[in-house]
Amino acid sequence: MKKSMLGIIDVTMYPEELGQLSAHRSPAAIPFAGRYRLIDFIISNMVNSGIQSVAIFPSSSPSRSLMDHLGSGKDWDLNRKRDGLFFFPALSKDGQLSRLDEHRDYFERSQQKYVLVSNCTTVANMDFTPALDRFINQECDLLEITHKGKSAEMYITSLPLLMEIIDNRHKTGYKTIKDASEDEKSPYTRCKYEYDGLLKCIKTINDYYQTSMNLLEKEKWSQLFNEFQPIFTKVKDEPPTKYIDGSHVTNSMIANGCNIEGEVNHSIIFRAVYIGKESTIQNSIVMQKSKIGHNCVLEHVILDKDVVIGDGVVLRGTAEEPLVVKKGSVVENVVASS
Known part of the structure; x- marks a missing residue:
């Protein structure tokens, strides 16, 4: 039937x-x-x-x-x-x-x-x-x-x-x-x-x-997500994520192919994302192939694909109004909040 x-x-x-x-x-x-x-x-x-x-x-x-x-x-x-x-x-x-x-x-x-x-x-x-x-x-x-x-x-x-x-x-x-x-x-x-x-x-x-x-x-x-009724998607072959000395990750989802040098807390990180040293990502979503420089702070932020964040950038949204950065954006030397 x-x-x-x-x-x-x-x-x-x-x-x-x-x-x-x-x-x-x-x-x-x-x-x-x-x-x-x-x-x-x-x-x-x-x-x-x-x-x-x-x-x-x-x-x-x-x-x-x-x-x-x-x-x-x-x-x-x-x-x-x-x-x-x-x-x-x-x-x-x-x-x-x-x-x-x-x-x-x-x-x-x-x-x-x-x-x-x-x-x-x-x-x-x-x-x-x-x-x-x-x-x-x-x-x-x-x-x-x-x-x-x-x-x-x-x-x-x-x-x-x-x-x-x-x-x-x-x-x-x-x-x-x-x-x-x-x-x-x-x-x-x-x-x-x-x-x-x-x-x-x-x-x-x-x-x-x-x-x-x-x-x-x-x-x-x-x-x-369960093994009895799997959710299928297009298969992507990526190497395992690298967690560099000094990195720290808690209660987060990290996809393959990433390089993590900073701190990630309660966030979702897609494939092939780079997070620089001394950067903190919290309550945020970072889509594939985005690059986050050193000494950055992201809170309640959604980064679309291929976003580049320069060193020292601070981006803050709220749980009710997360800050969205559009695909392919280059953000340098700013402090922004929603």
Whole structure:
């Protein structure tokens, strides 16, 4: 039964509140938890639930970082002769349903009976099988997955009914699956499935920061990452991180390929980051290939990829408003705070 479900990931619908993190990339490609991208979670959840055909609907010009990260889908076991990973750039600006309609031949050729429609920025480790069981047993037309009573922006329906919703969109006025699910006067029978595990829809920079910091708690980390339902990502071959004499690291996530000479506390450090002598990184996120000079202080800061911080720079944000430094920035001889 699990193999009878089709996966759809809508990458065109995302909030603007992600600011600098999505200024030069699709939100689906935002780096997360040291070595992943946000889209890794929904794709891995689908694959772990037995879904073998995943269709991604990016904007008309898919971001290079997203295409490079996903490639053929090999790292998710989706490089298949039959089914697998598909990209369907969306041209229509008239809503999600119109964008799906542009590629209706894909749906008409599909052999799956059911379909899961999801956003691209929900962080969770979830088996969709119980939700599909609920949908089938309750004999509803459209199931909404919720978390703590709020929508997780994931929906299950039958493939024929999805096509009906698409075809009737001009009569109903629906532009998205969400519209059909939330309309109290909807002609479709609706039901819900409440997921009680760790789940967070990343919609703002604060969502991103707080969700990342929460993973430094062992209990929350183990809810998201486990050997039975692994989260897959593009494999990167990096040497082990070097901890130079005088360095000190506590309660942090450090990816491969780093050189640590300073102090890191309660922070997430991505691949190939350099941290200079006498520098202190606290409550911060440093993305891949960034370089931090000597005698620096970073507190409640998010450094995007390839940022260079000169010697003696002090950057401070707050837990409520972390300071974001955009990708590729060079920061020298300043003291900044948010």
